[in-house]
Amino acid sequence: xxxxxxxxxxxxxxxxxxxxxxxxxxxxxxxxxxxxxxxxxxxxxxxxxxxxxxxxxxxxxxxxxxxxxxxxxxxxxxxxxxxxxxxxxxxxxxxxxxxxxxxxxxxxxxxxxxxxxxxxxxxxxxxxxxxxxxxxxxxxxxxxxxxxxxxxxxxxxxxxxxxxxxxxxxxxxxxxxxxxxxxxxxxxxxxxxxxxxxxxxxxxxxxxxxxxxxxxxxxxxxxxxxxxxxxxxxxxxxxxxxxxxxxxx
Numbered sequence: 001x002x003x004x005x006x007x008x009x010x011x012x013x014x015x016x017x018x019x020x021x022x023x024x025x026x027x028x029x030x031x032x033x034x035x036x037x038x039x040x041x042x043x044x045x046x047x048x049x050x051x052x053x054x055x056x057x058x059x060x061x062x063x064x065x066x067x068x069x070x071x072x073x074x075x076x077x078x079x080x081x082x083x084x085x086x087x088x089x090x091x092x093x094x095x096x097x098x099x100x101x102x103x104x105x106x107x108x109x110x111x112x113x114x115x116x117x118x119x120x121x122x123x124x125x126x127x128x129x130x131x132x133x134x135x136x137x138x139x140x141x142x143x144x145x146x147x148x149x150x151x152x153x154x155x156x157x158x159x160x161x162x163x164x165x166x167x168x169x170x171x172x173x174x175x176x177x178x179x180x181x182x183x184x185x186x187x188x189x190x191x192x193x194x195x196x197x198x199x200x201x202x203x204x205x206x207x208x209x210x211x212x213x214x215x216x217x218x219x220x221x222x223x224x225x226x227x228x229x230x231x232x233x234x235x236x237x238x239x240x241x242x243x244x245x246x247x248x249x
Contacts, residue, residue, distance in 0.1 A: 014147040023236050030072040032088035037062035040082050047076040067099040068203035071231040092228045092241025111247030121246050124156045127165035131182045133172030137199035137232040167194030173201040173208045174215035196226045
């Protein structure tokens with residue numbers, strides 16, 4: 001016991017000071033894309049042609065990037081430096097249409113209304129459903145429970161039963177085999193309830209967007225309250241979105 005206590009004392013506090021202190025991310029981290037439309041060459045479609053999920057569309061001679069489809073693969077980085085990836089992890093929004101990034105800045109997620117914020121602000125229980133994901137988004141959801149992120153200090157917990165949950169945190173493109181299970185889980189949630197779509201697959205199908213075996217995301221099946229883009233979203237991206245939803249950011 002003394003050895004355990006001594007080692008715990010030696011390690012100190014491992015929990016991040018986020019959100020009071022901004023996280024330090026790797027220089028290789030690909031965060032919010034930055035688009036400089038003024039550099040766009042007329043007739044050049046290299047960024048749109050190279051995108052594996054057709055997340056880029058040229059409008060009025062400038063690229064518009066759908067963050068909901070974006071895999072952050074950097075294939076779209078062209079020699080004209082039109083699209084660059086910043087180190088900004090803040091990506092979550094409340095509405096699907098807000099994920100289209102062009103000349104305007106990304107409108108970050110707003111908090112719930114006062115009634116729901118009062119209800120969920122101090123205690124939010126989430127049931128996670130992987131609707132056919134590759135386990136990357138699921139892994140980054142799970143890691144929020146480790147001491148570094150410590151999701152529980154914000155009153156947010158992952159629960160086993162949808163009947164004990166306030167919201168649904170779903171990942172994956174919603175395969176045919178998982179659609180009924182997802183809908184049944186949502187139906188078991190007591191009202192009022194929230195839906196959080198985490199990852200490119202959950203939002204728009206990700207790399208499986210053209211597959212007839214998937215529903216290409218959850219948006220057409222359930223009302224979504226928070227969209228968290230990424231492939232997978234960084235734990236800080238997901239945590240930032242949850243805190244903004246609860247009015248803690």
